[in-house]
Amino acid sequence: MSIKQEMFMQVSKSPSKIRAITFFLLTFSLVAAGCSLSIAKDQTLDIRPLKDVYISGPPQLTAITTTDVELLFDSSRPLACSVIYGTTTDYGMIAIDQDMGGGAHIDHNPLLLGLEPDTEYHYRLQGTDPNGVIYVSGDMIFRTPARETNIEFNLASLEAGASILAVSSNFGGVANDATWGANNAIDGNRGTAWSSNGDGDDAYLEIQLPQKSRLNAVKVWTRTMSNNTSQIFSFILITDDGSELGPFTLENAEQSYHFEVDAEASSLRLEVVSSSGGNTGLIEFAVYGVPVE
Incomplete structure (x- = not known):
């Protein structure tokens, strides 16, 4: 050369x-x-x-x-x-x-x-x-900042023992643990994301928590694309006993948003209410609370 x-x-x-x-x-x-x-x-x-x-x-x-x-x-x-x-x-x-x-x-x-x-x-x-x-x-x-000493424990993470109970779809029909699969919403990595396969307002994701817990907050970060599709604007949460929480509004796709809740659940389902359509999905879905003994 x-x-x-x-x-x-x-x-x-x-x-x-x-x-x-x-x-x-x-x-x-x-x-x-x-x-x-x-x-x-x-x-x-x-x-x-x-x-x-x-x-x-x-x-x-x-x-x-x-x-x-x-x-x-x-x-x-x-x-x-x-x-x-x-x-x-x-x-x-x-x-x-x-x-x-x-x-x-x-x-x-x-x-x-x-x-x-x-x-x-x-x-x-x-x-x-x-x-x-x-x-x-x-x-x-x-x-980078120094390591935090007091960090909330995310009940809905793979690391904590949570798993995907149900999902509307994964982009390209891939498995939950593949790229764009549902596991990417609960892996604690904002460099990955779950993408549905064009579900738009019909997208949903349901998480099995490690054990029944008293929930006090959730954190949700929607994905988006450069063509302004795939962004979730609002959603509801449904517990395993059928209790409905929300709707909650996401202002933009630039960060995660924290919402206080008060419910007891073994599993939690997020359903999209409104979106910009297309391959809606999540960068992050975190759940905070205290296990019920």
């Missing part, structure tokens, strides 16, 4: 100080299983500062926890984006946009997973538009 550099790019620690555009002449040959790939010498890679596609400013980090953080960024051109991150500028980890369809978008929300508490991380955002132009930020830094 050979690379001829026609111009140079100087990147400082500030994402706003990319001082020039880099063009490279790149040729290489890849031989694998009898296949070859070549790029002509007169082709160029067009690399530009990410600020060229800012709409409302640079990328923003939201809901930083001890183990993950979501990056939000709107671009003026559709981009296929990724974030590289790590404890040094060697990075070592990568996150991509959270969207079932993939491809280029203008609203980006990659989730950076696998973080450690009270640790400084470097990150850089980069995206490619449909014409092959690459937009790159400079190196940026964030720090």
Whole structure:
């Protein structure tokens, strides 16, 4: 492989100080299983500062926890984006946009997973538009918070012994423990989600709790898609004795929402009341309370 550099790019620690555009002449040959790939010498890679596609400013980090953080960024051109991150500028980890369809978008929300508490991380955002132009930020830094000492115990988590009792459907007809399966709503990982198979307002999810408990709160986080479908606007809860709680309203899909309840149950069913249709589902469904002896 050979690379001829026609111009140079100087990147400082500030994402706003990319001082020039880099063009490279790149040729290489890849031989694998009898296949070859070549790029002509007169082709160029067009690399530009990410600020060229800012709409409302640079990328923003939201809901930083001890183990993950979501990056939000709107671009003026559709981009296929990724974030590289790590404890040094060697990075070592990568996150991509959270969207079932993939491809280029203008609203980006990659989730950076696998973080450690009270640790400084470097990150850089980069995206490619449909014409092959690459937009790159400079190196940026964030720090995760220290580990919490008093954490509510989630009765509806797989870790606690909860399980899926019933589900309206899983996207693509997959099993509950597969990607987009119902288990993803109760796995404690906001990097995964349950998606129904186009159930819209008819979507539901029922959880078997580890034991009968006095419930005092639930936490619910709806999924959404870049085409503004799949978002739950309101839902009700039904206990195993038929008691109905709600309806509860979810303001948006940017975070989980906490609702106080007062009920006794061995299982709990969430039914969608209204939504934007499509593959409705959940990023998180948590239940808090005290087991009944």
